[in-house]
Amino acid sequence: MSEEFKQDAKSLLEDIGGSDNIQAVTHCATRMRFALKDPSQADVKKIEELKSVKGTFTQSGQFQVIIGNKVADFYNEFAKFADVKESSKDEVKSAAAANNQNWLQRAMTFLAEVFAPIIPAIIVGGLILGFRNILEGVPMENLGGQTIAESSTFWNGVNTFLWLPGEAIFHFLPVGITWSVTRKMGTTPILGIILGITLVSPQLLNAYAAPEAILNNEVPVWDFGFFQLDMIGYQAQVLPALFAGLALGYLEKFWRKVIPEMVSMIFVPFLSLLPAIILAHTILGPVGWTIGTWIGELFYAGLTGSFSWLFGLLFGAFYSPLVITGLHHMSNAIDSQLIADFGGTGLWPMIALSNIAQASAVVAVWWMTRHDEEESQITIPSFISAYLGVTEPAMFGVTLKYIYPFVAAMIGSGIAGLISTVSGVQANSIGVGGLPGFLVIQLDSMVPFVIAMVVAMIVPFVLTLTFKRFNILTNAGLDFNIPFFNNK
Template sequence: MSKFKEPAEQLLTHIGGSENISVVTHCVTRMRFVLKDSAKANVEEIEKIKLVKGTFTQAGQFQVIIGNEVSSFYNEFVKMAGVSDTSKDEAKEAAKQNMNFIQRAISHLADIFTPLIPALVVGGLILGFRNVIGDIKLVDDGTRTIVESSQFWAGVHAFLWLIGEAIFHFLPVGITWAVARKMGASQILGIVLGITLVSPQLLNAYGVAGAEEIPHWDFGFAKVQMIGYQAQVIPAILAGLVFSYLEKQLRKVIPNSISMIVVPFLSLVPTVLLAHTLLGPIGWQIGAWVSDVVYSGLTSAFGWLFAAVFGFIYAPLVITGLHHMTNAIDLQLMSELGGTNLWPMIALSNIAQGSAVLAMIYINRKNEEEKQVSIPATISCYLGVTEPAMFGINLKYGFPFLAAMCGSLLAAVVSVGNGVMANSIGVGGLPGILSIQAQHMGTFALAMLVAFTVPIILTILFHRMNFGKIKFGKKRTV
């Protein structure tokens, strides 16, 4: 008999049976359910199941943490439950039935930026590496950079910009593609639309401020400025949304016999015109306003307060899914300022959550079963993936989560108070230092030390102050 048979039966029973399951899928460590009636799920009994590491509800989905064996467990479960396999996209669409307007808007924003994250992470690492070899004087007694002392590294420095430029300067291409993909429009036309925003024939967005004269298209009765939108986020989102809406509406009214010819033309050409006359300028101003507000808030006399609040609440934002909004803000800050002072706080929050779990490993060092969850969770947290730590350990006990939030708060104040800037979004956790601008790496290392030590100290202190109750056995709490 499969070792998953009994826990699968228990999960099916306590989740309300097959008739209560609308959609079920899985990710790397979790079962994801869209339930017809979430009240029928007996969370207390589900968390008593041996293989279950924890549960939570997010984005309209009831999620059960299984661990690395989730794929095998999932296969056993769907066979027993008699429910059909489905895709993550289908599960997300079904889950939106359980969301309010704000949750749906955030979910849509996440769906746009999530496919772009691997490229942004790579870009952040590349920019960070280029800064280390090109900006920090590390050789000849601190008088020259590595690039200045070696032709090989000078070549590497120049070559890597090919990738960095492709990711960040041509970011609108990725955004318009992601929007078209999300909205169900033609993805290749989404890519073409993005290229029209960053075409080499346009004046580069970074050169607009210093340009003596801006080129234009002259239509006789009107002139349209030939300005590019390199690295701009909001203009690309607006253009992608308008194009996708036009294409989908046109396909409803234009006969199939001519739709292949007519629809692409009537959806793409008007959108490009709108993008350069209305959507682009408006989006640019909105983006500039957002970045100015955030940057001004973080660099003002009360910047430490903003940092403290953000550092403290970021982990709870992850639980609600609201953290996805920070991607757009980070990218906007990067396009306007050449870096972001928001993202470093996110990396520090990841470290803090991992340190709280590390303290729990020490506190529960005799609990061999819990180590199967806590040790991998700590490692993944330090590498930027916080969910196993947060939902598997910290939220289960409560006080480690609070300790991590406090550590994140203090580390954020250190970071923002010293003007730390990141080149871009990057790998969270400990590797996050590679995305920090070279001149701020030392200060960020100090903030990392705070995020590492404070949660450990506070978690152990809270434990000794008896913030929780001790329960012996498999699901022991403190």
């Protein structure tokens, strides 16, 4: 089976800089993943000319070579020539981060890996809120102007029941964050879960009720005699949970170094968890809430202020370049903060529109190359994935390869973002990006969002064909180097 890859595997080893340039290597479902000692030694042009290779890209310091569904066979043949042992994905990721990422990229990678395990739950929550939005917020003429929930006992029960997982996902988000932070830091996840619960305990004043209670001077307190501490919860808050989780992780790592192993089971959890809880409710929680509020207000001002059109244009246009650098992962935290503070987010709709724009640009490339079977193996899965909210295959496999589709997508996304912000489009939560994005859009925003979706579909498609027809930027992709902050 692997005999068909023999020559290409041998050539890949030579073109990547030989065995001495490989620090770690593994493979996933379709790609070879390398942590290279010197990425500049990899001859990307020669590698992409290999028959077995469908494309390359670099992400988070990893050099990845797209092979396809037979990547396992390719890897087995490659390993014979390279004389290397297979590493785990985490080992490759760690090696790549250590050698090829600067402090900013490492910070973004950490943030991404904290939020990545939580995103499926947030997407589920978004779909649930979208469905409840239809049940309880859409008056139907054939129901006498009532909503579905108002007209049916069954659907009212369904609507009420669905708030159970909805509340668990969004109100108790800090539990997921503190768990994920400790998991990422290699410390004890159950301590992270307990820490998160102390941030959202029913004993505390709910964060959503806190502003009114503060205004009326009705905040409950812990009274220690010589000082008092506000009993305020951090439901749906991101930064307080992130800071608390980091404190717990670093405390546990510190105590494990200084406490003898024979008594570590007793003292390490106690000396890590209790101080972390105290810090969370005295310093980290209030500071995180304040910073998160400032960030949310800044973006909210951009989304609703006099220059919202400019904010929407710029964010819509430049979100895709943020994906290249990894900075786009910050948007999850910002969206969560906006939802917690303002009951919705105008940022996420533009992210969904950007995904649609990238997909539509790839559709145009597919249309122009539809008779090329090998090219279609890349373009068709890429635009399907992007329409469903995952744009990396579209960008790294197609639009960045040619550049002019990427620019066309940026322009279309920018125009769609302008429409979105000028119209005040709001989403109830983070949802499934791309075409399913309408499921979490608030009802009064649905029409302008659909208009923006149409723009994000048509403009990139037409511009990509136009750029190709008039040879605009058509040569820009030949020597284009993707800036990953690691090209030192």
